[in-house]
Amino acid sequence: MDMTKQLEKLAVFKKLHSNFFILPNAWDAASAKTFEKCGFKAIGTTSAGIAVSHGYADRNMPFDRMLDTVRRIVQTVDIPVTVDMEDGYGQTPDEVAESVKQVIKAGATGINIEDSRMDRQAPLLDIPVQQKKIAVIRELGNAMAYPLFINARIDSYWIKSMPPARRLEEAIKRAHAYQEAGADCIFVPGIQDISDIQTLRHEISCPINVLAGPGMPSANELEALGIQRISTGSGPFRAALSLLHRMGQEILEKGTFEHMTSRVLSYDDLSEK
Numbered sequence: 001m002d003m004t005k006q007l008e009k010l011a012v013f014k015k016l017h018s019n020f021f022i023l024p025n026a027w028d029a030a031s032a033k034t035f036e037k038c039g040f041k042a043i044g045t046t047s048a049g050i051a052v053s054h055g056y057a058d059r060n061m062p063f064d065r066m067l068d069t070v071r072r073i074v075q076t077v078d079i080p081v082t083v084d085m086e087d088g089y090g091q092t093p094d095e096v097a098e099s100v101k102q103v104i105k106a107g108a109t110g111i112n113i114e115d116s117r118m119d120r121q122a123p124l125l126d127i128p129v130q131q132k133k134i135a136v137i138r139e140l141g142n143a144m145a146y147p148l149f150i151n152a153r154i155d156s157y158w159i160k161s162m163p164p165a166r167r168l169e170e171a172i173k174r175a176h177a178y179q180e181a182g183a184d185c186i187f188v189p190g191i192q193d194i195s196d197i198q199t200l201r202h203e204i205s206c207p208i209n210v211l212a213g214p215g216m217p218s219a220n221e222l223e224a225l226g227i228q229r230i231s232t233g234s235g236p237f238r239a240a241l242s243l244l245h246r247m248g249q250e251i252l253e254k255g256t257f258e259h260m261t262s263r264v265l266s267y268d269d270l271s272e273k
Contacts, residue, residue, distance in 0.1 A: 003146075006107055006109070006146075007146070009079070009080040009081075009109050010080065010109040010110075010146070010147065010148070010149065012041070012042075012079075012080055012109075013042055013080035013082065013109040013110055013149055014147075014149055014184070016041055016042055016080075016229075017149075017184070017185060017207040017228045017229060018228075019228065020222075020223040020227065020228055020229070021041055021042070021228070021229060021230075022040070022212075022219060022229075022230045022231075022232070023040070023042055023043070023044045023082070023209075023229055023230065023231045023232070024038075024040050024043060024044070024231075024232045024236060025043070025044045025045060025046035025049065025084070025231060025232050025233055025234065025235075025236065025237075026043050026044070026045060026046070026049070026073060026236075027045070027046050027049030027050050027052075027053050027069075027237045028050070028053060028069060028072070028073070029072045029073050029075075029076040031049075031236065031237070031240075032073040032076055032077050032081070033076050033077055036077045036078070036079055040079070041079060041080075042079050042080040042081070042082065042109075043073070043077060043079060043080070043081050043082075044081070044082045044083075044084065044112065044231055045069070045070060045073065045081070045082070045083050045084045046084055046233060046234045046236075046237055047059065047061065047066070047084040047085075047086050048233075048234040048237065049234050049236075049237030050066055050069050050084075051066075052237070052241075053237070054069075058234075059086055059117070063089045063099060063102075066089075067102055067103065067106055070083050070103060070106045070107070070108065071106045071107065074106060074107035074108070075107075080109040080110070081107065081108055081109060082108060082109055082110030082111060082112060082149065082151065083103050083106075083108045083110070083111050083112070084111075084112045085099065085100065085103065085111045085112060085113045086113075086114060087113065087114050087115070087116070087117055087125070088100075088113055088133055093132045093133050093135075093136040094136065096113075096133050096136065096137065097136045097137060097139075097140045100137050100140060100148070101140060101144070104140075104141075104144065104146060104148060108148070109148070109149060110148060110149030110150070110151060110184075111137070111148060111149075111150060111151065112151040112153055112187060113133065113134070113137070113150065113151070113152060113153065114153035114154075114155055114187075115127075115130045115152070115153065115154055115155055115174065115178075116155035116158070116159055122159065122161060123159070123161055123162075124154075124155060124156065124159065124162070124170070124174075127173075127174060127177050130152075130174070130177075130178065130181075131177055131178065131180070131181040132181075134150060134152060134178055134181040134182050134183050135181045135182055137150055137182070138150065138181070138182030149184050149185070150182060150183045150184050150185070151183070151184065151185045151186075151187050151209055152174075152175075152178035152179075152183035152185070152186055152187065153187040153188075153189065154170075154171045154174045154175060154178070154186065154187065154188050155189070155190075156168075156170040156171045156174070156188070156190075157171065157188060157189065157190030157191050158189060158190045167191075167196075168191075168196050168199060168200065171188050171191070171200060172199075172200060172203045172204070175188075175200070175203070175204045175206075176203075176204075179204070179205070179206050183206070184206060184207070185206055185207040185208070185209050185228070185229065186204055186206060186207070186208050186209065187208075187209035187210075187211075187231070188200065188208070188209075188210060189210070189211035189231075189233065190211065191210060192213075192215045192216055192217075194217055194221070194225070197210070197217070197222070197225050197227065198225060201225055201226045201227065207228035207229060208226070208227050208228060208229070209227075209228070209229040209230070209231055210222060210227055210229075210230055210231070211230070211231050211232075211233050212230050212231065212232050212233070212235060213233070213235065243259065246259055247259035247260050
């Protein structure tokens with residue numbers, strides 16, 4: 001990808017965080033293009049959506065196949081793309097930096113990196129370990145003269161091993177540490193309570209990213225609370241599979257095709273670039 005054009009997209013992506021926007025998460029070129037046609041200003045990827053659509057469980061997707069999907073998405077859309085890097089695709093900070101380097105070369109304007117291995121019973125990764133990863137990624141961006149946008153995800157509201165009474169305190173502590181290490185934005189999926197969101201916003205100076213889902217305040221409410229970014233995560237992918245499942249059940253059980261023919265894109269629309 002042309003680096004000048006990529007830097008322009010990066011500038012656009014960073015500027016989006018000066019206000020409020022919604023970031024849909026795509027799993028392939030078609031979903032990314034659809035979101036772009038809807039009018040979204042940037043796109044994220046969903047690790048779960050990409051993995052499952054290729055026949056893998058989330059977090060079991062080979063890096064090379066994930067990277068190939070990122071390339072296809074970047075080549076398909078004209079808007080910025082930020083990539084879900086799970087916990088970094090590497091065992092050491094240097095290995096993580098090498099994976100991030102490949103994602104930058106594929107055209108990414110940003111990444112999302114999380115501090116758990118998505119084992120709901122296991123503790124979060126140690127703060128110094130995650131700080132080192134973020135710092136090494138920031139150093140890589142500086143060395144490449146490419147200030148990659150780093151979205152640091154904090155999973156204190158998701159893992160079961162974290163007592164509910166400690167979730168907010170832990171999120172704030174980690175947010176400060178990750179911002180100090182070089183993160184541009186703090187992502188706290190699972191946070192829903194307005195009081196918690198208000199406290200997080202009061203304590204954190206950088207942009208905050210939350211996850212859309214059941215029980216969340218509306219987009220208007222979140223904007224009023226000072227949140228800059230809402231991600232959809234794997235929600236759109238799961239919704240698409242749910243529709244496919246209902247369609248299959250209807251065909252087999254009723255012999256009708258309402259889900260397949262009602263309010264769907266025409267073949268001509270599908271073929272449109």
